[in-house]
Amino acid sequence: MSEPRRLEVLRAIVEDYVHSREPVGSKALVERHQLGVSSATIRNDMAALEEEGLIVAPHTSAGRIPTDKGYRLFVDRISDVKPLSAAERRAIQTLLEGAEDLDDVMERTVRLLSQLTNQVAVVQYPHLGNAKVRHIEFVLLAPSQVLVVLISTTGRVEQRVITVPDQVSEPELLELRQHFLSTLSGTPLTRITGQLADCLALVPARKRRNAGALAHSLEQLAGINREDRMVMAGTANLARSTVDFPLTIGPILEALEEQVVMLRLLSEMEQDARGVSVRIGRENPHGSLAEASVVATGYGPDSSAKVGVLGPTRMDYPNTMATVRAVARYLSRILNN
Secondary structure (H helix, E strand, C coil), rough: CCHHHHHHHHHHHHCCCCCCCCCCHHHHHHHHHCCCHHHHHHHHHHHHHHHHHCEEEECCCCCCCEEEHHHHHHHHHCCCCCCCHHHHHHHHHHHHHHHCCHHHHHHHHHHHHHHHHEEEEEECCCCCCCEEEEEEEEEECCCCCCEEEEEEEECCEEEEEEEEECCHHHHHHHHHHHHHHHHCCCEEHHHHHHHHHHHCCCCHHHHHHHHHHHHHHHEEEHHHHHHCEEECCCCCHHHHHHCCCCCHHHHHHHHHCHHHHHHHHHCCCCCCCCCCCEEEECCCCCHHHHCCEEEEEEEECCEEEEEEEEECCCCCCCHHHHHHHHHHHHHHHHHHH
């Protein structure tokens, strides 16, 4: 059997199975694909592919479906990731450029990616080790109630309402905000605790109780900014694919819900020369994802945070890889601006 034809037969089986969900037989391959050989020759090729562990017969079916190993060979032989159409690129650009802040960008990204791929989309928040304080705002809601807002240089906005020990007026609150802002502006979030202590030491004693409450809140908001977290969309797409998960969909949904497994997996994935990373089925080190594939890529200045999709191993890899890569590039562009 010739190597090029074997790969062509494997490609045809993968493509047919992805689109039909039905095991693929030699007769269907001859009818649908211009392979230039007889049905008997195709049967011999399929027998060889099965012997190599690249395809398998599910139950007593006459057709064959790809194995994880077969998908891997298929994905590795995708020589180049096709570009998206002009219409698809415009849709991505229009949606992402309308975002108001980082949280909005993240939410729009996963919704868009989920819609384009019909899979579960996940995006890891940018690593904020270098994030600094851009702005602080204190808003008086009631004599003892203040909305504390912290904005980082990455565009993240964190806020919470606190009760201060003593009643405070608008002018007093404005004075405290200016004091904190002049001291903390440009301070890395990782060093905000030490700066807050210095800041409090300079506050007059009569204002120190309220200042302490405000400082504690800012410290907590800075901690939220530093947390490694992700957002996702499209779990309903996964639920509609239960036929692709013969064992159970439960562990996959749990892994997504808890986030720790997905965050660890995303951080471990190294992108290849095509700019993407693909983990197929049991290549995933976490048993709960043994029936799923993950396609991801890095984004942002250092590409350390990841954006990607999770779905059944029976996924349209060429389209998914192209879409993930395109969305990541637009996401990087938006954040850089």
